[in-house]
Amino acid sequence: MRAQVTDIAVTGIGLVTPAGIGLEPSWEGLCKGEGLAATDEALAGLPVDFSCAVPGFDGGALLGRRLTWRIDKFIQLAMVAAREAVADARLDTATWDSPRVAVVLGVASNGGDRWPIEYGNLGSGRVESISPATLPRSLPNMVAGEVSADLQAVGPCLTTSTACASGATAIGTARDLLRAGACDIAITGGTDCARVEMGSAAFYRMRALSMRGHDPAGASRPFDADRDGFVLSEGAGVLVLERPEYARARGARIRGYVSGYGASSDGYHHTRPDPTGDGARRATLAALADAGAEPCDVDHVNAHGTSTPLNDRSEATMLASVFGTRTPPPVTSVKGAIGHTLGAAGAIDAAITVLSLERQLIVPTANLDRLDDGMDLDVVTKVPRAHRMQGALSNSFGFGGQNAVLFFRAA
Incomplete structure (x- = not known):
């Protein structure tokens, strides 16, 4: 497989995950191969009262109290990850174009x-008590707007929403903007904070969540025969993408x-994946064709693996279809460790895929004790695996039948 003239360079990565705040803490935490879910006070009294939380996250300390009063946590997570990604890319926001x-x-x-607080004010007739920041702190598009203002990145600015594929869709969209010459640099990825009462209650009613309350750390079990649902999580993953000629001209380190x-x-x-995996x-x-690659060029798959x-059955069926008589290359799912970060999942998966290619090491899937029959x-599993890799897939699928797949190549 040869490099394509349309390849886009990854020069920076920022991560905020339940495995740790920052790229290296997140990587090291995932390499341990341990489930990180625990009982969550924010969900106390609900049928599912556990989640994966980012440890020790203090938005006020990281971003300032005044700013964190004004923005919801999903924006805070993204802003911290974006700042790290830009610093990792060794870019100077004061001098960039x-x-x-x-x-x-x-x-x-x-x-x-x-929202529960503000709806309480509304229901009690206390309209004057509703915060004027209610809408701007929670509108999905505001995450891009706030990051744009924080970094003074004033080119194209948008938010993508394709359910749990949102982060991957954002990266693909940013890649297209760079290919089209609409920008030289793109700050891209995904964020979400699903550890809220309504989120837990709604997913519980859909029977989508694991009910393993007696063993939260072992609840998220991608591809395991005893899996029974996903675990709510939170986090953000941000990549800095650049046109290769721009990155090389400034002497940037290219991660992939x-x-x-x-x-x-x-x-x-509307919620179930096609059991044949045809859309995926x-x-x-399409991702392979876009890269000028074939299935034989795939050395690793970072699975959606919820x-x-x-979902896991559909994805396994899809992989068998793509690779035919060949057993698919080594697969992992980080959701066994950090749960499902929803809109951030595709971006976090993408970041870990790039790091795996760079370090020639695959992080393990937590809690997989017995692979489901027929997969x-x-x-x-259990421990990281050293593996020679040149190309890897990162899969993201979501409600509404949304599918987004990224193919990464080692630098």
């Missing part, structure tokens, strides 16, 4: 942690390349 810097971020649920992007719709059901298969093949019975997958 800001109209040539785009911001494209994905959001699925945006949290809504303040976004080489292909494919998207599709199942057209099947089409997105995967730990739900239907012909080589899933990395």
Whole structure:
């Protein structure tokens, strides 16, 4: 597989996850291969009262009290990750050509942690008590707007929303802007904060969440025969993308390349994936074709792997279809450790995929004790696996039949 002239360079990464705040803490935490879910005071009294929380996150200390009063947590998470990504790329926001810097971020649920308070004020007739920041602190598009203002990146600015594929869709969209010459740099990724009462209650009513309350740390079990649902989480992943010629001209370190992007719709059901995996298969093949690659060029798959019975089965079926008689290359899902970050998932997965290619190491899937029957997958478990890799897929699928697949190439 040869480099494509349309490859886009990844020069910076920022992560805020339940495994840690920052790129290295998150990587090291994932390498431990341990489930990180625990009982959550914010969900006390609900049928599902556990989640994966970012440890020790203090938005006020990281961003300032005045700012964090004004913005919801999903924006705070993204802003911290974006600042790290820009610093990791060794970019100077004071000197860059800001109209040539785009911001494209994905959001699925945006949290809504303040809405119960404001609805309480409204229901009690206390309209004057409703915060004037209610809308701007929670509108999904505001995450891109706030990051744009914080970094003074004043090029194209938008938010994508394709459910749990949102972060991957954002990266693909940013890649397209760079290919089209609309910008030189793009700050892109995804964020979400689903650890809220309504989120837990609603997903519980859909029977989407794990009910393993007696063992929260073991609840998220991608591809395991005993999986029973996903675990709510929170986090953000942000990548800095650049046109390669721009990155090389400034002497940037290139961590890897976004080489292909494919998207599709199942057209099947509003929440269930197509059991044949056909929509995901089409997105995967489109990503490979976009990269000028074939299935034989894939050395690793960072799976969507939510730990739900239907999703994992559908994804395994899709991978078998794509790779035919060949057993798919080593697979992992970070959701076993950090749960499902919804709109941030595709971006966090993308970041870990780039790091895996760079470090030639695959992080393990937590809590996989017995692979489900009929899944012909080589899933990395328990400990990280050293593996020679040149190309890797990062899969993201969401409600509404949304599919987004990214193909990354090692630098």
